[in-house]
Amino acid sequence: MRYSRRGIVALGLAAALIALPACSSSANDDDGGSSGSGDTEVEVFSWWAGPGEKEGLDAMIADFTTKNSGIKFNNAAVAGGAGTNAKTVLATRLQAKNPPDSYQVHAGLELASDIEAGYVEDITYLYDQQGWKEKFPKGLVDAITVDGKIYSVPVNIHRSNLLWFNPATLQKAGISAPPKTWAEFLTQAATLKSKGITALSIGPGWTQEHLLENVLLGELGTDKYTGLWNGSTDWKSAEVTAALTTYTKILGFSDLKSAAADWQPALDKVVDGTAAYNVMGDWADGYLKGAKALKFKTGYDVVATPGSEGVYNFLSDSFTLPVGAPHKGAAEKWLVECGSTEGQDAFNPQKGSVPARTDADKSKYTDYLAAALAEWQNPATKIVGSLAHGVVANNAFKGEIDTALQIFVQDGNVAKFADAVAKAYDANK
Ligand code: GAL
Numbered sequence: 346m347r348y349s350r351r352g353i354v355a356l357g358l359a360a361a362l363i364a365l366p367a368c369s370s371s372a373n374d375d376d377g378g379s380s381g382s383g384d385t386e387v388e389v390f391s392w393w394a395g396p397g398e399k400e401g402l403d404a405m406i407a408d409f410t411t412k413n414s415g416i417k418f419n420n421a422a423v424a425g426g427a428g429t430n431a432k433t434v435l436a437t438r439l440q441a442k443n444p445p446d447s448y449q450v451h452a453g454l455e456l457a458s459d460i461e462a463g464y465v466e467d468i469t470y471l472y473d474q475q476g477w478k479e480k481f482p483k484g485l486v487d488a489i490t491v492d493g494k495i496y497s498v499p500v501n502i503h504r505s506n507l508l509w510f511n512p513a514t515l516q517k518a519g520i521s522a523p524p525k526t527w528a529e530f531l532t533q534a535a536t537l538k539s540k541g542i543t544a545l546s547i548g549p550g551w552t553q554e555h556l557l558e559n560v561l562l563g564e565l566g567t568d569k570y571t572g573l574w575n576g577s578t579d580w581k582s583a584e585v586t587a588a589l590t591t592y593t594k595i596l597g598f599s600d601l602k603s604a605a606a607d608w609q610p611a612l613d614k615v616v617d618g619t620a621a622y623n624v625m626g627d628w629a630d631g632y633l634k635g636a637k638a639l640k641f642k643t644g645y646d647v648v649a650t651p652g653s654e655g656v657y658n659f660l661s662d663s664f665t666l667p668v669g670a671p672h673k674g675a676a677e678k679w680l681v682e683c684g685s686t687e688g689q690d691a692f693n694p695q696k697g698s699v700p701a702r703t704d705a706d707k708s709k710y711t712d713y714l715a716a717a718l719a720e721w722q723n724p725a726t727k728i729v730g731s732l733a734h735g736v737v738a739n740n741a742f743k744g745e746i747d748t749a750l751q752i753f754v755q756d757g758n759v760a761k762f763a764d765a766v767a768k769a770y771d772a773n774k
Contacts, residue, residue: 382674386417389664389679390438391449392431394424396609397632401696405500408691409682416675421445426608427551427733439464444667446676452489452499452661455735455743459665460496466666467494471677477684480702484728485661488736497663498684501698502721505626505731506559506650506658509633512643514618518542523622527563527591527651530622534598537621544598546620548611550747553601553754555733556624557592563652564588567727574730574737576774580767581760589759596754609636616645624650626660626734630713631697641712656727657720660734661701745769 393402399422406418423431428449435448439459450456459465472478472495478486481499489495510523518540524530534544547553562570565578565588572578578585600620605611612629614620616637623629633645649656664683670676682688689700694709699718710718720726730736738746749765752758 382672382677384672384675385415386419387447387672387675387679388419388421388445389447390421390423390431390435390445392423392425392428393449394422395426395607396636397628398696400635401631401692401694401698404691404695405682405688408687409679412682413675413678416678426548427555429549429551439667442669444669444671446670446672447664447666447679450497450663450665451731451735452485452497452663453730453736454739456489456496456663456665457491457739458741460491464667465496466668466670467496468498468666468680469493469495471498471680471684475681475684480684480704482701482703485701488730489663497665498680499661499663499701500683500689501662501693501696501701502657503626503628503660503662503698503734504657504717504721505555505660505734506562506653506656507625507627507629507647508650509612509615509623509625509629509645509647510621511615511618512646514542514615514621517618518621520621523646523648524651525654527560527595530651531591531594531598533621534595538598542618543600543614543620544622545595545600546605546611546614546623547596547599547601548605548608550751550754551733552604552608552611552625553596554747554750555626555731556595557750558732559624559650559653559658560592560595561585561588562656562658562729563650564591566652567656567729571729571737574732576770580763580770585763586759589753589763593757593759596757601754626731627697627713627717629697630717631695634697634712635695647713655725656729658729658731660731660736662698739773742769742773745773 391402393399406420410418423434425431438444485499489497489499508523518537520533520536524533537544547556561573565584569578569584573580605614608625609632612623612625612632615623633639634641639645664680666676666680686702686705689702690706690709693700694714697714699710699714699721707718732738732743746766746769749762753762
């Protein structure tokens with residue numbers, strides 16, 4: 346395929362490679378606007394409408410509006426975790442050649458089909474103008490470069506492989522520490538069940554896929570996990586079969602039958618103590634300390650998902666310049682905001698993510714985020730990419746996994762699921 350997996354798969358890297366700037370020379374500052382334009386409005390499309398997501402976006406909008414007082418910000422956010430609803434609305438608009446001025450997309454293979462369809466502009470010129478190639482990690486710039494061109498501006502780095510819990514619930518159940526392996530999780534889950542506590546809360550399909558990627562990661566390790574996306578790990582091998590079997594057992598201890606409608610209500614069950622654990626990305630930090638006003642360590646706590654300590658299963662939210670954007674000049678200014686230190690340092694502390702830029706103000710990242718930033722920048726940290734959030738699979742491959750997974754979570758047929766995914770990989774590589 347033209348948009349090769351090379352850059353993404355190379356993300357089976359140590360953090361040093363990705364945390365370092367692409368070059369070391371000094372760069373332009375990021376404050377200046379880009380092309381002058383008389384635009385008086387900008388429409389920005391995202392899925393950050395709910396608690397834990399809206400606050401970060403609002404903070405960045407406020408900074409944008411201060412810097413661009415003549416531009417009215419039209420927030421076209423469509424509610425729904427992981428963009429499941431937003432992506433459908435967006436696809437219709439792009440097909441109808443009715444694009445917003447900028448839209449949210451994950452860095453990685455998620456953007457490949459939009460690039461191939463000619464929906465997004467090459468914005469390498471903004472990188473040159475703003476000196477961004479020297480301000481974003483080299484590994485990240487490589488991962489978003491397609492045939493030498495860059496089509497999006499990353500605003501953050503999220504971590505997928507996290508296990509959230511309420512310390513009071515573990516204490517009540519007599520559990521001294523969260524599990525370090527999925528086998529240990531299953532042992533704890535039986536204890537929790539005997540005490541009337543759901544071991545794991547779960548939400549809609551995408552959260553089930555989010556869980557799946559982290560069970561595969563924990564059970565297979567980074568190299569074999571990365572191999573699932575570059576063809577070097579056989580989906581039908583004994584070890585993947587074993588990992589998928591473990592997934593069905595984990596789901597058996599979840600509240601799948603009464604799954605929450607989105608990620609926030611799934612976390613609410615951990616907060617209120619009806620469930621012990623939830624596997625979710627670190628936007629959960631934004632929600633728990635923000636909307637839920639909980640204190641880190643006492644009100645909520647987090648560890649790497651079992652078997653993934655020292656690994657950052659990453660994803661990155663980015664923004665684009667669609668071809669035919671009605672307010673191109675204002676859209677460029679929005680992209681400049683997304684790539685700026687001020688924008689990133691306004692957005693990320695509330696969003697529960699660390700900045701994509703390497704030169705952000707560390708003092709703004711406290712509690713969970715201080716630890717996350719240290720881990721992201723630690724050269725020993727291993728980096729892999731998320732399936733559920735657009736890094737490692739293109740939309741066609743991921744779409745087939747989504748469909749097969751819907752069936753798998755119901756029928757538990759490991760061989761059928763592995764076969765479907767293996768075929769989908771071959772069809773879409
Ligand atoms: C992810 C996105 C995050 C967060 C999450 C839940 O796909 O990258 O920023 O919004 O969905 O909606």
